[in-house]
Amino acid sequence: MVRFIEKIAYIAERPPAGNEHVDHFSAADFDPEQVREYRAIVLRFNKNSRDIIAKIKGNPDSIIYCKPLFLEKDDPGEMPAYDKESLDDIFSGQDIYSYCQGEKEYIDKVNSRIAEMQASETTHLSSSYDLALKVIRYLYSREMPLKPVRFHKSIYGYLYPAVDIFFPNNSYQEFILVDFLKNKNLIDGEFIDKIHLCNHCHSAYINFRETCPACSSADINEEDLIHHFSCGYMGPDSDFADSQGMVCPKCKHLLKHLGVDYDRPSEVFICNQCSNILQEPAVHTLCIHCGKPSIPENLFHLKLYNYHLTALGISSAISGVIYSIQEEYAKNLDFIDLSHFKAIVELEIERIGKYGKSKSSVVVFMINNYIDVMAYYGKKVTQLSQELARQVESLIEVPHAIAHQNDERLLFFLAELGKNDSDVIMKKLISNLNNIISENINLPLEFSYHVYEITGRESFDTILQTG
Ligand SMILES: [Zn+2]
Ligand SMILES: [Zn+2]
Numbered sequence: 001m002v003r004f005i006e007k008i009a010y011i012a013e014r015p016p017a018g019n020e021h022v023d024h025f026s027a028a029d030f031d032p033e034q035v036r037e038y039r040a041i042v043l044r045f046n047k048n049s050r051d052i053i054a055k056i057k058g059n060p061d062s063i064i065y066c067k068p069l070f071l072e073k074d075d076p077g078e079m080p081a082y083d084k085e086s087l088d089d090i091f092s093g094q095d096i097y098s099y100c101q102g103e104k105e106y107i108d109k110v111n112s113r114i115a116e117m118q119a120s121e122t123t124h125l126s127s128s129y130d131l132a133l134k135v136i137r138y139l140y141s142r143e144m145p146l147k148p149v150r151f152h153k154s155i156y157g158y159l160y161p162a163v164d165i166f167f168p169n170n171s172y173q174e175f176i177l178v179d180f181l182k183n184k185n186l187i188d189g190e191f192i193d194k195i196h197l198c199n200h201c202h203s204a205y206i207n208f209r210e211t212c213p214a215c216s217s218a219d220i221n222e223e224d225l226i227h228h229f230s231c232g233y234m235g236p237d238s239d240f241a242d243s244q245g246m247v248c249p250k251c252k253h254l255l256k257h258l259g260v261d262y263d264r265p266s267e268v269f270i271c272n273q274c275s276n277i278l279q280e281p282a283v284h285t286l287c288i289h290c291g292k293p294s295i296p297e298n299l300f301h302l303k304l305y306n307y308h309l310t311a312l313g314i315s316s317a318i319s320g321v322i323y324s325i326q327e328e329y330a331k332n333l334d335f336i337d338l339s340h341f342k343a344i345v346e347l348e349i350e351r352i353g354k355y356g357k358s359k360s361s362v363v364v365f366m367i368n369n370y371i372d373v374m375a376y377y378g379k380k381v382t383q384l385s386q387e388l389a390r391q392v393e394s395l396i397e398v399p400h401a402i403a404h405q406n407d408e409r410l411l412f413f414l415a416e417l418g419k420n421d422s423d424v425i426m427k428k429l430i431s432n433l434n435n436i437i438s439e440n441i442n443l444p445l446e447f448s449y450h451v452y453e454i455t456g457r458e459s460f461d462t463i464l465q466t467g
């Protein structure tokens with residue numbers, strides 16, 4: 001159990017006016033361990049402020065990196081919005097202790113949340129888990145959402161400040177980590193925006209240009225198409241330009257009245273480089289950051305959400321362990337990865353489309369109350385996933401195949417089994433699972449499944465969407 005002393009740690013080049021509740025620490029050789037027991041940290045703005053914040057946030061212990069952190073700065077107007085996000089607040093012109101007394105309620109709340117957090121066991125396979133835990137603990141301590149912020153100095157155009165503070169210099173890793181949190185069902189959110197990123201360097205600084213499909217030049221102009229009724233000639237506006245007015249280049253007649261002599265049926269594009277006349281320009285992109293060309297379809301599309309912690313996120317933040325059935329399954333089940341699974345199903349779609357003699361199915365198998373179960377059972381989930389794996393394996397063997405789409409969803413490819421046969425297997429699986437699991441646990445798992453019989457006309461993605 002963490003105990004905090006009734007004191008504020010003040011990090012500055014010079015000590016403050018004497019106050020028994022404020023201890024001074026030198027900014028020059030600051031060590032985060034020094035402030036472990038303090039209620040809050042006040043950092044005096046100086047040329048090393050960023051490094052000191054990075055040291056605090058870089059500490060592996062939640063007691064330190066989650067500690068309330070305020071910045072004393074005389075002209076707070078200069079701080080970019082993004083910098084403010086890594087601080088609890090910025091103030092100036094007040095006595096340090098009186099300021100903290102004004103924030104007492106906030107400081108106490110954050111500290112009581114820090115005190116709830118159990119010492120974390122480092123049992124995870126990768127460092128993504130350590131960082132993920134840091135982020136969810138930070139969000140939990142502040143009850144704050146994980147929201148993307150527009151930031152023009154980042155090459156991605158957006159940042160998640162609550163994640164970004166844990167990475168040095170705006171690494172793309174932060175978006176990968178957000179994805180990881182989402183995949184592990186620790187966060188859930190509402191859609192905010194979708195961005196296009198360079199498929200070479202991830203930059204959002206991309207120029208979209210309409211180009212000539214023949215020579216790829218962006219030097220094209222849009223013009224009206226003119227149709228001369230009497231001779232039938234059709235060409236762009238510029239073909240008819242003459243000092244006397246509009247003259248038809250074919251029959252040399254003067255065009256006077258729109259709707260009587262001629263009309264403008266549509267618009268066309270003319271390439272100034274190769275004189276090509278085209279109806280529909282192509283779209284090419286150029287990354288301003290790395291200079292590589294691409295097309296819109298090949299760019300990375302990243303959806304941004306305003307996230308909050310799920311029940312599982314909260315229980316993981318407190319327990320210090322991120323439970324993932326996926327990780328457990330991987331130890332117990334003979335999985336193939338999703339891309340391999342997709343290749344098998346696509347081959348089968350082609351085979352059935354061509355010969356149409358046999359039937360095969362894809363089953364999406366779901367744990368409906370996954371988040372509640374994981375939040376409720378915590379450590380017992382290892383046992384649970386072993387049971388699940390055993391039952392699944394006893395019914396689904398080679399040549400069938402198993403993959404996992406995410407934590408809640410398993411995918412089965414059932415070769416040579418149509419919808420009815422697949423239904424029989426799934427009913428048996430669920431009944432076996434219910435019998436075994438209900439003996440051991442109080443909150444029962446709710447399973448559901450969807451059988452998709454392959455017709456040969458679908459795509460792999462449509463199959464996944466129907467589940
Ligand atoms: Zn051209
Ligand atoms: Zn004419």
Ligand SMILES: [Zn+2]
Pocket residue numbers: 198199200201202203287288289290291292
């Ligand atoms: Zn680029």
